[in-house]
Amino acid sequence: MIRTWRRLRFLLLILPLIAGNCAAETTLRVLAWPGYADADIVKAFEDRTGVRVEVSFVDSDENLWARVNAPEHDYFDVFAVNTAELQRYIRSDLVRPVNADAITNRSRQLSRFRDLQSIPGLVHQGRVFAIPYTYAEMGLIYDRRQVTPAPDSIAALWDPRYRGKVIAYNGGTHNFALAAQLLGHANPFNLNSHDWQMAVDKLIALRRNVLAFYTQPQESVDLFTRHGAALLFANFGSQQVKLLEAAGADVGYVIPREGALAWLDCWAIPKGTRNAALAEAWINYTLEEQPGNALSTRQGLANTTQAAASGTEGAGRLVWLQPVEDAERRNHLWGRIMAGARTDKVMAP
Amino acid sequence: MRFGIAARLALLLALVGVIASGVTGFYVYNASRTLLIQSSKSELLTSTKVLASRIVVAREEISRNLQLLSGHPDALAALDAAFDAPDTAAENRLAILFEQLMAVNPNYFQIRLIGAAEHGLERVRVDRGSDEPLRVGGEDLQEKGHYPYVFDTLKLAANETYLSRFAINHEQGAHAGLGRPTAQLGMPVVDRDGHTRGVVVINIDLHGVFKELSAGLPADFKLYLANAEGDFLVHPDPAQSFGFDRGRRILVQDEFPSTADLVLNKSPQVLLEVSSGSHSDLPVVAAFISQPVSIHSDESRLILGLAEPLATVLRQADALGNVILQIVLGICLACVLIAIAVARAVTRPINSMSLALRDFTAGAPMSALPTERHDEIGLLARSFGALSEQIRRQLSELQQRRHELEHLAQHDTLTGLPNRALFADRMEQALASARRDNTRLALMFIDLDDFKPINDERGHAVGDLLLKEVGTRIRKAIRESDTAARIGGDEFVVLLRHIQNKEDALAVAEKVRQSINQPILTDGPPLIVSASVGVATFPEGGSDEIELAKNADRAMYRAKQQGRNDVVIHQPAGQ
Numbered sequence: 051m052i053r054t055w056r057r058l059r060f061l062l063l064i065l066p067l068i069a070g071n072c073a074a075e076t077t078l079r080v081l082a083w084p085g086y087a088d089a090d091i092v093k094a095f096e097d098r099t100g101v102r103v104e105v106s107f108v109d110s111d112e113n114l115w116a117r118v119n120a121p122e123h124d125y126f127d128v129f130a131v132n133t134a135e136l137q138r139y140i141r142s143d144l145v146r147p148v149n150a151d152a153i154t155n156r157s158r159q160l161s162r163f164r165d166l167q168s169i170p171g172l173v174h175q176g177r178v179f180a181i182p183y184t185y186a187e188m189g190l191i192y193d194r195r196q197v198t199p200a201p202d203s204i205a206a207l208w209d210p211r212y213r214g215k216v217i218a219y220n221g222g223t224h225n226f227a228l229a230a231q232l233l234g235h236a237n238p239f240n241l242n243s244h245d246w247q248m249a250v251d252k253l254i255a256l257r258r259n260v261l262a263f264y265t266q267p268q269e270s271v272d273l274f275t276r277h278g279a280a281l282l283f284a285n286f287g288s289q290q291v292k293l294l295e296a297a298g299a300d301v302g303y304v305i306p307r308e309g310a311l312a313w314l315d316c317w318a319i320p321k322g323t324r325n326a327a328l329a330e331a332w333i334n335y336t337l338e339e340q341p342g343n344a345l346s347t348r349q350g351l352a353n354t355t356q357a358a359a360s361g362t363e364g365a366g367r368l369v370w371l372q373p374v375e376d377a378e379r380r381n382h383l384w385g386r387i388m389a390g391a392r393t394d395k396v397m398a399p
Numbered sequence: 400m401r402f403g404i405a406a407r408l409a410l411l412l413a414l415v416g417v418i419a420s421g422v423t424g425f426y427v428y429n430a431s432r433t434l435l436i437q438s439s440k441s442e443l444l445t446s447t448k449v450l451a452s453r454i455v456v457a458r459e460e461i462s463r464n465l466q467l468l469s470g471h472p473d474a475l476a477a478l479d480a481a482f483d484a485p486d487t488a489a490e491n492r493l494a495i496l497f498e499q500l501m502a503v504n505p506n507y508f509q510i511r512l513i514g515a516a517e518h519g520l521e522r523v524r525v526d527r528g529s530d531e532p533l534r535v536g537g538e539d540l541q542e543k544g545h546y547p548y549v550f551d552t553l554k555l556a557a558n559e560t561y562l563s564r565f566a567i568n569h570e571q572g573a574h575a576g577l578g579r580p581t582a583q584l585g586m587p588v589v590d591r592d593g594h595t596r597g598v599v600v601i602n603i604d605l606h607g608v609f610k611e612l613s614a615g616l617p618a619d620f621k622l623y624l625a626n627a628e629g630d631f632l633v634h635p636d637p638a639q640s641f642g643f644d645r646g647r648r649i650l651v652q653d654e655f656p657s658t659a660d661l662v663l664n665k666s667p668q669v670l671l672e673v674s675s676g677s678h679s680d681l682p683v684v685a686a687f688i689s690q691p692v693s694i695h696s697d698e699s700r701l702i703l704g705l706a707e708p709l710a711t712v713l714r715q716a717d718a719l720g721n722v723i724l725q726i727v728l729g730i731c732l733a734c735v736l737i738a739i740a741v742a743r744a745v746t747r748p749i750n751s752m753s754l755a756l757r758d759f760t761a762g763a764p765m766s767a768l769p770t771e772r773h774d775e776i777g778l779l780a781r782s783f784g785a786l787s788e789q790i791r792r793q794l795s796e797l798q799q800r801r802h803e804l805e806h807l808a809q810h811d812t813l814t815g816l817p818n819r820a821l822f823a824d825r826m827e828q829a830l831a832s833a834r835r836d837n838t839r840l841a842l843m844f845i846d847l848d849d850f851k852p853i854n855d856e857r858g859h860a861v862g863d864l865l866l867k868e869v870g871t872r873i874r875k876a877i878r879e880s881d882t883a884a885r886i887g888g889d890e891f892v893v894l895l896r897h898i899q900n901k902e903d904a905l906a907v908a909e910k911v912r913q914s915i916n917q918p919i920l921t922d923g924p925p926l927i928v929s930a931s932v933g934v935a936t937f938p939e940g941g942s943d944e945i946e947l948a949k950n951a952d953r954a955m956y957r958a959k960q961q962g963r964n965d966v967v968i969h970q971p972a973g974q
Contacts, residue, residue, distance in 0.1 A: 109647070214550070258518045262545050266643075272697075277550075389571035390519070390541030 076101040078328050081117060081129035083108060083315065085349040086184070091341050098335075101328060111135050118144055118320055125322040128329035132313045133171045134371040136180055140171075145318045147177040152330045155337035155355075156181070162368070163354040169314065170372055180316030181333050184351045186287035187305060187312035187368050188224065194300045196280040204232055204306045206281055208252070213259050215280035217273050220263035222384025223374055224285060224311060229253050231308040231369070238311070239372040246383070250396050253387050263388065271297055287312075289350040305368070312368040404749070409735075409742035416734025424727035432716040436684060439712040440670040443686035446616065447668075447705045451690045453612050454703070458584070458694070461601055462560045464500060465586035468599040469557075471496065474512055474588050478596040482517050490523050497525035498532040506611065508568070508576030509602035511543075512588070515553055515595060519544025522597065526574035533574060541572065547697060552585035552598040555695055561585040561598075562696035565605055565624075565632045567644040573602070580605040580632065580641060609633045619711055623687070623704035625651040629662040632701075651687070651702055654678075661689040661702050672709065682709040748776040752783060759787050811885040813863055814870030822884035822892060826944050829882075829896050833937055841904035842940075842947045843893040844933040844955040845873065845911060848963040850889035853926060861921055865928065872914040877907060892951075901936050901968055908932045908966040916964060929964035931955055940969040 078101050080087055087105045096103055106126070108114040118129060118139065131139060139145045150156065156164055163182040166172045172180050190201055196215070197206070207216050207228075219225065229252040230238035230245065241249060257263075261277055264270040267286045271293045274282055284290045284303065294301045317333040319326055335341065342353035374380060386396045468474060473489040473496075480486035497510040512523040521540040526533045543549045552561040561584065568581040585600040613622045624633035629650040634640040642649030652659040655673055660666040667689050674682035685706035692698050748769040755765045765787065768780040809821035817825065826842070833840045847869065854862035866889065873883045873891055882894040893911065898904050912932050918925040933955025934940075941947035950969040958967040 257545055258542070260545050261550060262547060385569070385571045388569070389573075390521075390543045390545075391572070392538065392542065395538055395541075 076325065076328065078103045078128070078325065078332055079126045080105045080332065081108060081114070081126040082106075083130055085345070085351070086130050086315070086336075088344055088348065091336075091344055094340065095332065095335050099328075099331065103332075115139075125324060126320055127323040127325055128317055128319055128332055130183060130315050131180070131318050132315050132371065133169065133180070134313070134373050136316065136318060137171050137373055139318065140174055140179055144321055145179055146321050146323070146326065147179055148181055148317075148319055148333070149326075149330055150178045150181065152327070153181055153334045153337065155334045158337055158355045160354060160357065169370055171370075172316065180318040181337075182314055182316050182354045183333075183336060184345050184349075184353055185312055185314040185368070186289070186351055187310040188219075188283065188285050188287055189303050189305045189310045191274075191282040191284045191291060191294065191301050191303050193274075193278075193280045194302050196278075197302075200302050200304050201281065202304065202307050204228060204283075204308050206306075207283060208232070208255055208259055210259065212280045214261050215278070216256075216260040217270055217279050217282045218256060218260045218263050219270075219283050219285035220265050220388060221285065222381035223377055225253055225256070225384055226380045227311055227369075227374070228283070229256070231311075237372075238369065239374045241375055246379075247397060250383060250387065251393060253384070254393055254396065257387055257390070267293055271299075275299055287350075288352065292350045309367040309369040311371060313371045314368075403746070405742045405746040408745060409738045412738030412741055413731075413735045416738060417731045420727045420730035420734065424723045428716070428720050428723050431719050432713065435716045435719075436672065436709075436712055439707060440672075440684050440686055443620075443684065443705050443707055444668060444670060444688070446620070447686045447688050447703055450612060450616075450622075450705065451688060451703050454690070454701075455693075457608060457612065458560075458562070461584050461603065462586070462694075464504075465560060465584060465599055465601060466558055468493075468496065468500075468510070468512075469586040469588045474599065475590055475596065477512060477522050478514050478588060479590075482514070482520060482522075485522070493523045494525055494534050497523065498534070501525055501527060501532040506604045506607035507601055508579070508581060508604050509573065509600070511600045511602075512597060513543055513549055513600060514597040516597075518542040519546070519549040527576065528574055535572070535574075539572065541570075546570075546583075548583035548585045548600050549598055551695065551697070552587055552600070553595050555585075555587050555595075557587060557589040559586065560694045562692060562694055562698060564697045565626060567641050568602065576602050576604070605632065616705070617707075619708055621683070621706040623651065623685075623702075623706065625658075625662075625702040625704075626698055627662070627664075627700040627702070629653075629658070629702065651704070655685060655687065655704070658687050658702065658704070661687055664689065664700070674709070683707060684709055684712055748772065748780065752776075752780055755783070755787075811870075814867050814885050816870045816874065816891070817882060817884040819884065819886045822882060822886065822894065823944070825882045826894055829894055830937065830944060833896070838896075839898050839900070839936055839938070841895040841898050841901070841907075841934055841936045842944075842951045843895065843904070843908050843911070844948075844951040845891040845893065845915070845930050846932075846955055846959070847889040847915070848929045848931055848959070850928065853928065857921070857923065857926070861923070861926070864921060865919060865926060868919050869915055869928070869930075872917070873911055876911045876914045881907075898936070901934075901939070904934050904936055905966060905968055908934050908968075912964065912966050931958035931963050932966040933958055933969065934966065935969040939971050 080103060082105060084107050092103045092105055106117070108117060114129065114131060114135070117124065118126065136145070150166065159182070162168065166178055169182065172178060190204065190206065192201055192206075197212070206212065207218060226241065226249055227238035229249040230241060232252055233245070233248055235241070235245065261279055262273050264273055267290050270282060270290055273279060274294060275297050282290065288303065291301060291303045317336065319329045323329055337355060339355070342355045345351045345353045346356065383396055471493065473493045476486050476489035477493055480489070493512060500510060501507050507527070509524070509526050511521050511525075513519050514522050520542050521535070524535040524540060526535055548561060548563045555561055563583040565580065565582045568576050568579055571577070581602050582605055583600050583602050585598045587595045588597045588599060589595050609622060609624065613620070616622070621635040622633055623631065625631050629652045630643050631640045631649050631651060639649050652662050654677060655671055657669050657671045660669055669687050670685075671687070672682065672684050683706040685704055687702060687704035690701045690703055692700060751766065751769055755768050758765045768784050769776060770780045770784055771777065772780065809817055811818045829840050832838070850862070850865070853865060866885070869891070870883070870885060873893060877883060877893055877895065880896055884892050886892050895904055895907055912930055915928060915930045918927050933951045933953065935947045935950035935954060937947060940950045954967040954969040958965040961967065
């Protein structure tokens with residue numbers, strides 16, 4: 051009964067847009083990341099609305115940027131983008147504001163996602179440009195047998211007790227943010243000129259404390275299990291927890307008190323959309339239970355309507371990724387640190 | 400009619416021959432093509448295995464070099480000295496050794512002595528510069544403790560070799576090796592007490608190594624190398640290797656689907672033929688093997704493969720195909736010739752029989768029948784010969800009967816002279832020709848005098864004998880070209896053609912009268928009969944046969960009246 055009513059309400063919502071469109075079959079063109087719009091999820095939307103949905107997938111931020119910038123024939127009605135990347139789309143005037151009131155399922159979202167103002171980059175001059183959809187935070191994974199009590203700070207990565215038993219991520223942008231967090235910076239994405247040296251020192255100290263740095267989730271799991279590691283900086287979040295549990299490791303997962311770096315993917319509507327109302331209907335639909343479950347059970351990604359399965363919700367805050375002050379410099383310095391250069395050599399011109 | 404039995408038979412035989420040789424040729428070609436592909440696949444497999452063993456040999460050579468370096472006293476001496484009070488002499492000697500090794504091994508990117516202390520600080524390091532080995536020292540030495548080639552090698556026993564994953568080297572400051580496909584091989588440096596003090600690491604240039612290893616292979620052989628997960632490490636198209644390093648995995652099982660069995664470790668080798676995807680233009684045959692890595696390594700297995708263009712393999716098949724085609728064409732030609740010969744051999748006797756039959760129906764003497772043959776055709780010819788002989792005999796009998804009947808119909812049975820009908824016919828013809836040629840003829844009526852008493856007294860047999868003898872005498876008295884006929888009991892007529900005048904007719908009539916008047920011998924006393932003869936001539940004595948007959952008859956009566964045994968010629972009125 052409730053189901054029927056909901057469907058009816060949905061139909062009422064989108065009816066004007068269908069009627070308003072031409073007599074030909076209405077098509078919604080979605081540009082998303084793998085796992086964001088699985089065939090069965092799309093089918094349910096099509097069955098309900100009678101529109102045709104064409105989903106294209108991207109595999110990198112660059113690819114996404116290129117396609118949204120593409121000429122008129124390759125238009126999209128709605129696309130998924132993380133909050134950090136979203137900023138340049140707004141700057142380049144490639145996206146249009148979203149009518150947040152039309153997304154009625156926002157009421158189902160957790161409060162931290164409902165309050166759009168609290169998430170940096172979503173609201174500009176009072177206008178909402180994106181609706182949160184899925185996220186992954188970079189918490190700490192620890193071996194329950196070796197690490198007691200559970201770590202509550204990223205400082206654990208530098209803890210000499212775990213020397214040679216720490217596995218960290220091989221990436222400059224995130225690692226400098228991590229160092230900035232350790233140094234107590236409010237905004238880890240914006241280092242001041244005098245912060246660099248300290249951050250480099252911290253990262254060299256991290257290098258000297260770790261067993262190894264990884265780039266791929268599976269690689270981290272192999273290192274962790276083969277070498278009896280104690281701590282793992284989870285750049286891929288709960289996905290790595292799942293993999294480790296599958297490998298038989300007895301691990302815990304925490305959001306440190308400094309806050310976990312997190313990426314947040316949102317739905318945004320490009321300027322070139324041909325059917326903004328239908329795009330909003332799609333966004334509204336993806337906030338329902340089924341699409342949300344698909345994200346968490348199939349992809350190991352968190353959805354915005356349910357508290358994270360690992361019970362980390364509320365333990366610490368999430369620090370949404372933002373564009374950094376100088377990504378090139380971070381990566382350049384990190385390259386040197388990763389190669390094993392000593393302090394003077396890292397900071398050398 | 401153009402397509403007789405011969406043509407059809409020849410066509411059928413030729414067709415059977417051509418199809419048989421064609422089908423045989425096709426199957427032979429297919430079978431040998433399959434065999435060729437099979438054999439080149441197993442050749443490829445052998446080459447791949449040889450290559451794999453060459454890799455092992457190459458690795459063992461590096462292991463021996465590592466053994467030489469890690470066991471070198473200077474290595475231990477250099478590591479024994481503290482970082483801030485180095486044993487420069489030992490380090491220098493080691494560096495020279497490293498440089499010499501780099502010089503003779505162009506595939507070495509780097510040789511390093513790395514201490515276990517100071518976070519894996521490099522102690523002696525020689526890189527490959529743009530040309531020459533390049534000693535790296537002082538502040539440029541780096542801490543490498545967080546790399547598996549250090550922390551994993553440190554765990555090994557003396558003389559054990561560690562092999563890193565095959566990857567692109569991103570370690571900044573690696574000189575020539577930076578950004579290049581590299582593998583690190585390491586060996587621990589162990590002191591007398593069994594403590595591991597450091598490691599010796601050789602970075603090798605994977606491109607160089609595999610280029611060298613595949614140097615002896617034919618030019619169109621392509622070498623592939625993938626790790627246990629299937630990521631390409633060596634690929635003929637360099638852009639396809641180390642895809643994972645650029646965030647896009649490029650897998651052997653995607654390009655060669657059947658290698659999935661190797662990746663899943665289900666089988667140690669696969670032989671395959673690919674003509675889809677990137678190989679749709681140039682199909683290849685390939686052999687892939689899964690080679691376990693026997694030393695301590697993060698690479699559990701390597702997947703090694705060799706591919707060869709299918710076209711190269713099939714070039715031999717094509718040559719074979721050409722030979723087969725020539726043979727098939729030869730056989731086809733032979734088939735056609737044999738078919739024609741057989742068809743002719745079979746149809747020639749049939750033709751000669753039909754010729755004979757044609758001659759036979761045309762009445763001409765029959766051409767030779769193939770009766771001498773001992774086969775069905777000979778039997779048919781003999782039967783046909785017998786049949787035609789029988790028909791010929793019966794026909795000639797029939798002809799004879801017909802002649803007899805004709806004779807009977809036109810002749811008097813007693814005397815053998817033409818009867819009235821035949822005479823009338825001849826008379827008509829003679830008159831027609833006389834009129835046309837303006838010649839004369841004469842009609843003679845002969846009546847025997849007193850025949851009836853003889854017939855009554857001496858009997859019919861004698862009468863008949865008499866009539867017969869008279870007929871014979873009349874015939875003898877006239878020319879061949881004249882005609883005598885018996886037209887009644889004792890009445891005879893004679894037609895004389897081409898006479899000059901009536902005197903001629905009279906002379907013949909007189910001759911006839913005299914010859915009849917001669918005694919006739921019988922069983923009894925000889926008989927003497929006389930005849931009265933009337934003659935009418937054309938055109939004087941009548942212009943048609945009726946008038947002529949009437950006048951001849953009148954003349955004959957006048958002869959009777961004048962005393963019998965006389966000849967009277969019809970005299971037209973007024974003469």
